[in-house]
Ligand code: CIZ
């Protein structure tokens with residue numbers, strides 16, 4: 319078994335070299351997939367890192383909108399997904415048509431959208447944002463009469479409370495993060511009274527209200543390293559715990575809920591990474607017209623953040 323795994327990993331390495339490929343693994347990927355990645359991180363972080371490399375091929379182990387983001391930032395590289403059927407239900411809760419209608423209903427509003435959106439939705443946005451910089455982006459829009467914030471109603475709730483701005487929202491949410499409940503945090507706190515509670519802003523407001531820190535996955539990685547606490551309760555998708563433990567072997571991390579597993583994030587396996595490199599597919603390519611507009615929304619965000 320171990321021998322087979324070793325063979326698989328060495329084949330992946332060989333093909334990676336042959337095709338001048340870089341493997342990106344989102345923080346929510348399976349441990350075996352994180353282990354073979356050149357970079358792991360959040361979706362924007364990964365896409366930006368890959369864009370800076372000389373690689374010709376990007377293997378994106380994550381969900382579809384993330385590979386699209388990589389394609390938006392690296393139009394000259396071949397972007398492939400080991401399992402292109404891995405989508406994000408939250409991103410799928412809003413179409414470009416939905417956003418166009420919302421914008422028509424609020425013609426004065428500036429449109430801000432979470433990175434968890436399709437490229438087509440991003441093309442309709444004035445500003446993109448991540449869970450790291452959502453509040454910063456909203457705060458920068460002082461002159462905006464109205465602000466649309468899509469698609470996550472819970473990230474919107476958090477950003478509205480933090481910025482003191484009223485936001486025009488959409489009814490999207492993450493089906494994985496809403497499975498983390500206030501009673502989960504209460505139970506873990508009873509088991510680990512010394513632990514600091516960090517939660518993702520995609521969580522329910524009742525859960526966010528109980529946290530010591532509300533953070534994106536890249537912020538959690540940083541916070542876990544820098545904070546003096548030795549124990550942490552982790553209110554986000556399960557995959558991040560593997561990385562946190564590896565990065566901080568002297569600290570303890572407890573997943574807030576065993577239910578916080580994103581099935582789409584778990585579709586990618588080492589075998590599928592190998593097949594993707596063998597066949598150089600499935601390609602994800604954002605059409606140029608959409609790409610240019612979506613890129614503008616990302617660039618406007620980067621100017622602020
Ligand atoms: O954009 C990402 O990578 C997501 C969805 C999670 C996060 O907070 O890093």
Ligand code: SF4
Nearest residue numbers: 406407408492494580
């Ligand atoms: Fe989408 Fe939630 Fe899965 Fe992230 S964890 S990819 S937001 S469904």
